Amino acid sequence: MTALLKLDQLFLLTGAALLIVAWLTCRDHSNPRRWSSGLLWALWAVIYLVGDNLPPVVCGLIVLMLAALGGLGGVSFGKHPAREPAERQASAARLGNKLFLPILAITTLALVGTLTLKDVHVGGLLLVEPKNVTLISVGLGALVGLVGALWMTRERPMQALREARRLLETMGPAVLLPQLLATLGLLFTDAGVGKAVAHLTTSYIPVDNALFAVAAYALGMALFTMVMGNAFAAFPVMTAGIGIPILLGMHHGNPAVMAAIGMFCGYCGTLMTPMAANFNIIPAALLELKDKNAVIRAQWPTALMLLGVNIVLLKVLMF
Incomplete structure (x- = not known):
C-alpha cells in the first residue's frame, strides 16, 4: 500500500542539505582545499539524491572518489565565524536546560513513532512505510527538533546549515565511515x-x-x-x-x-x-x-x- 511519508523523502532532504554544505564550502576562500572539500560533500549528496537511479558502476566510482578525496587529504577545515564569549554565555544563560528539549524531541518522537505510526492511515493511505517506520520516526523527530531549536534560539534555517558544515568539516571524511562500513558488511556476506x-x-x-x-x-x-x-x-x-x-x-x-x-x-x-x-x-x-x-x-x-x-x-x- 502507498504511504504518504517515505524514507526516500528524508534522503532527498539529506542530499539537499549536503549540496548546500558543498556550495558553502566552495565559497569559503579561507579553506585551502575548498574545491576538493566541496566536491566530497557534493558527491555524497548525489548518493542520497539519485543513488537508486544510478548504475552500480557509477555508484562504485563515486565511492572510490570519496575514498580518494578523504584518503589523500582533499578535505580541510575552513573559516567559521564564532560569536563572542560574552554573547554565547548570555545565550546559554537565557536558554538554560531548555537547550536539551530539541534533543529529547528527537528521541521521544523516534520511540513514539516506532510504536504507534506503523498502522496509522490518512485518507485510505498509510502514513509511513511500515518497513522503515523507525528510520522515518527518527527523521521526523530530527525535523521537529530542528524547528524547535530554531524557534528557541531565534536563528534562521541557514544557520543550521552553517553549523552542519562546521561539524562535517570538523569530523572530516570519517563521517562517511558508518554508511560505507555497513555496506561492506553486506559485501562480505555476499562474498x-x-x-x-x-x-x-x-x-x-x-x-x-x-x-x-x-x-x-x-x-x-x-x-x-x-x-x-x-x-x-x-x-x-x-x-x-x-x-x-x-x-x-x-x-x-x-x-x-x-x-x-x-x-x-x-x-x-x-x-x-x-x-x-x-x-x-x-x-x-x-x-x-x-x-x-x-x-x-x-x-x-x-x-x-x-x-x-x-x-x-x-x-x-x-x-
Missing part, C-alpha cells in the same frame, strides 16, 4: 565470509556445547566489529556464520534475543577500536585531546565487562 566463519567455528570450537557456541558468537561480534569499525558490518557476517546455523539451527535459540544482545556485543567492540572513528577518534578531536586514543583508553574496561555480561545473558535468555 561468503559468513560461510568461512562457520567452517572455522565448527572445525575448531565444540559448538555442540551451547555455552561455547554463545561465546564464539559474542566474541566474534566484538572482534569483527573492532576490525570493521561498525557493528552493522559485523552483524550479517557473524549471524550468517554462527548465529543462524548454530545458535538457531542447532540449539534452537530465540532469534530476537540473539539479534538484540548480539548487536550489543558488537557495540562492545565499537568501544575498543580506532576503526570506529566517529565514536572514538572524532570525539577526541572535537575535545582537542592530546591523545587521540584517550576515549578508547577510558572505555575498554567497561566494554570488556559488558561483553562478559552479554555472554551470560545470551546463554540464560536465548534458550
Whole structure:
C-alpha cells in the first residue's frame, strides 16, 4: 500500500542539505582545499539524491572518489565565524536546560513513532512505510527538533546549515565511515565470509556445547566489529556464520534475543577500536585531546565487562 511519508523523502532532504554544505564550502576562500572539500560533500549528496537511479558502476566510482578525496587529504577545515564569549554565555544563560528539549524531541518522537505510526492511515493511505517506520520516526523527530531549536534560539534555517558544515568539516571524511562500513558488511556476506566463519567455528570450537557456541558468537561480534569499525558490518557476517546455523539451527535459540544482545556485543567492540572513528577518534578531536586514543583508553574496561555480561545473558535468555 502507498504511504504518504517515505524514507526516500528524508534522503532527498539529506542530499539537499549536503549540496548546500558543498556550495558553502566552495565559497569559503579561507579553506585551502575548498574545491576538493566541496566536491566530497557534493558527491555524497548525489548518493542520497539519485543513488537508486544510478548504475552500480557509477555508484562504485563515486565511492572510490570519496575514498580518494578523504584518503589523500582533499578535505580541510575552513573559516567559521564564532560569536563572542560574552554573547554565547548570555545565550546559554537565557536558554538554560531548555537547550536539551530539541534533543529529547528527537528521541521521544523516534520511540513514539516506532510504536504507534506503523498502522496509522490518512485518507485510505498509510502514513509511513511500515518497513522503515523507525528510520522515518527518527527523521521526523530530527525535523521537529530542528524547528524547535530554531524557534528557541531565534536563528534562521541557514544557520543550521552553517553549523552542519562546521561539524562535517570538523569530523572530516570519517563521517562517511558508518554508511560505507555497513555496506561492506553486506559485501562480505555476499562474498561468503559468513560461510568461512562457520567452517572455522565448527572445525575448531565444540559448538555442540551451547555455552561455547554463545561465546564464539559474542566474541566474534566484538572482534569483527573492532576490525570493521561498525557493528552493522559485523552483524550479517557473524549471524550468517554462527548465529543462524548454530545458535538457531542447532540449539534452537530465540532469534530476537540473539539479534538484540548480539548487536550489543558488537557495540562492545565499537568501544575498543580506532576503526570506529566517529565514536572514538572524532570525539577526541572535537575535545582537542592530546591523545587521540584517550576515549578508547577510558572505555575498554567497561566494554570488556559488558561483553562478559552479554555472554551470560545470551546463554540464560536465548534458550
